[in-house]
Amino acid sequence: MPDSLDRALVEATQAGLPLTPRPYEDIARRLGIPEDEVRARLGALLDGGALRRIGVVPNHYRLGYRANGMTVWNIDDAEVDILGPRVGALPFVSHCYRRPRRRPQWPYNLFAMVHGRDRAEAEAYAEEIAGLVGAACRGRDILYSTRILKKTGLRLGAAGRGD
Amino acid sequence: MTPLDRAIINGLQGGFPLTERPYADAAEGLGIREIDLVERLRAMLDEGTLTRFGPLWDPVALGGAVTLAAMTVPEDRFEAVAEAVNAFPEVAHNYARDHALNMWFVAADSDAGALARTLARIAAATGLEVLSFPKEREYFLELKLEA
Numbered sequence A: 001m002p003d004s005l006d007r008a009l010v011e012a013t014q015a016g017l018p019l020t021p022r023p024y025e026d027i028a029r030r031l032g033i034p035e036d037e038v039r040a041r042l043g044a045l046l047d048g049g050a051l052r053r054i055g056v057v058p059n060h061y062r063l064g065y066r067a068n069g070m071t072v073w074n075i076d077d078a079e080v081d082i083l084g085p086r087v088g089a090l091p092f093v094s095h096c097y098r099r100p101r102r103r104p105q106w107p108y109n110l111f112a113m114v115h116g117r118d119r120a121e122a123e124a125y126a127e128e129i130a131g132l133v134g135a136a137c138r139g140r141d142i143l144y145s146t147r148i149l150k151k152t153g154l155r156l157g158a159a160g161r162g163d
Numbered sequence B: 001m002t003p004l005d006r007a008i009i010n011g012l013q014g015g016f017p018l019t020e021r022p023y024a025d026a027a028e029g030l031g032i033r034e035i036d037l038v039e040r041l042r043a044m045l046d047e048g049t050l051t052r053f054g055p056l057w058d059p060v061a062l063g064g065a066v067t068l069a070a071m072t073v074p075e076d077r078f079e080a081v082a083e084a085v086n087a088f089p090e091v092a093h094n095y096a097r098d099h100a101l102n103m104w105f106v107a108a109d110s111d112a113g114a115l116a117r118t119l120a121r122i123a124a125a126t127g128l129e130v131l132s133f134p135k136e137r138e139y140f141l142e143l144k145l146e147a
Helices: A004-012 A023-031 A035-048 A080-088 A119-136 B003-011 B022-030 B034-047 B075-086 B112-126
Strands: A051-058 A067-075 A093-098 A110-116 A137-151 B050-057 B065-071 B091-097 B103-109 B131-133 B137-141
Touching: A004 A023, A004 A035, A004 B050, A023 A035, A023 B022, A035 A051, A051 B003, A067 A080, A067 A119, A080 A093, A080 A110, A080 A119, A080 B137, A110 A119, A119 A137, A137 B075, A137 B103, B003 B022, B003 B034, B022 B034, B034 B050, B065 B112, B075 B091, B075 B103, B075 B112, B103 B112
Parallel strands: none
Antiparallel strands: A051 B050, A067 A110, A067 A137, A093 A110, A093 B137, A137 B091, B065 B103, B065 B131, B091 B103
16 A cells, blocks of 8 residues: 555656656655655556556647547446457557446446547447457447546545645 | 657657656657757647646555546536536546536545545535446556557
8 A cells, every 4th residue: 555655756746747857856855855765666656556657648639639439338247358458459449447337327338448530530440349349249339528628637635635 | 740749749658767867868768858858848738738747646556546427417507517526626537528428527536435425525516416437447558649
C-alpha cells in the first residue's frame, strides 16, 4: 500500500512534472527530501504499477482524432476474459475493460475505446472488433463523445490530499 | 503540427528518464536541444495539444477507488446537470455521448465507501439515477495514438 511519501509525490505532481531543468530536484525541495530519493521512489512506483508512466497526454481532437468512440459489447461471460485481451491488443484500441452489466438499461460487459479521424474510420475499427469476437457477441453499440464537459486530473478525495 | 511536435508526442508517451537532467537526456534521444524540448512541451500544453505532461497515476493501486458512471439526462436540463456534476471535485472527466445514457463521467475517491457516497450525492443533487460501471478487468491500457 502507498505510504504518505507516495501520496505526497502524487500531490506534488498533480499539475504535471515541472518544466525546469531539474524537475525531480524541484519536487524534492518542495517535499523536503533528497533528490535521489524522489527518483528512486518514482522508479519503484513505476515498477509496482501505481505509476503507469511518465509522459505526454495528447488531446485526441487536436491530433485529428475527431471520432472518439466507446465501443461496447455484450460478450458471453465464459469467453469475455479470453476475447478481452485480444480486443485490447488491437493497435487502434486505447483502453479495454470488462465492466458490469446494468440490466435492463445496459447489457454490455466489454468496453473498448477506438479513435478515428472520422466516424467511418471508427466504424471500420468496430467491424474489425466484431469479426474478432464473432458469435460470442450478443449485442453491440458505439457511443461517440459529442462534447468534453470536463477534463482534469484524477483526485483521490481525502486520501489523495495527503495524511 | 510540426514534425518536431509529432516526434515529441510519439517519443514521449512513456519512458521519460528518471535522471538528474531528464529533459536534456530525452532531448538527446530526439536529437534536439534541452531548451527546445522544454519550450515545445510548454507551448503544446498552453495551446491544448497536450492535456498533461508528467506522471500518470493508477488511482486504484494508490488505494483509491474509481469508476465510470452514466446518467440519462433530459435534454432541457443537460447544461444544468453538467454544471452540477462538474462541481464535484471527485469528477475528473465528463463527456456528452450520443446515447440514451447521454452523460458519462469518471469519478475517483479515497476508497470504495467514499466513492459510493459521492455517487449518491450526485444522484441527490441532480435527481437522476447514476449507473456505476467500475472496471472488473483491465485488458490493455496504453497510448498508441500516432500524432
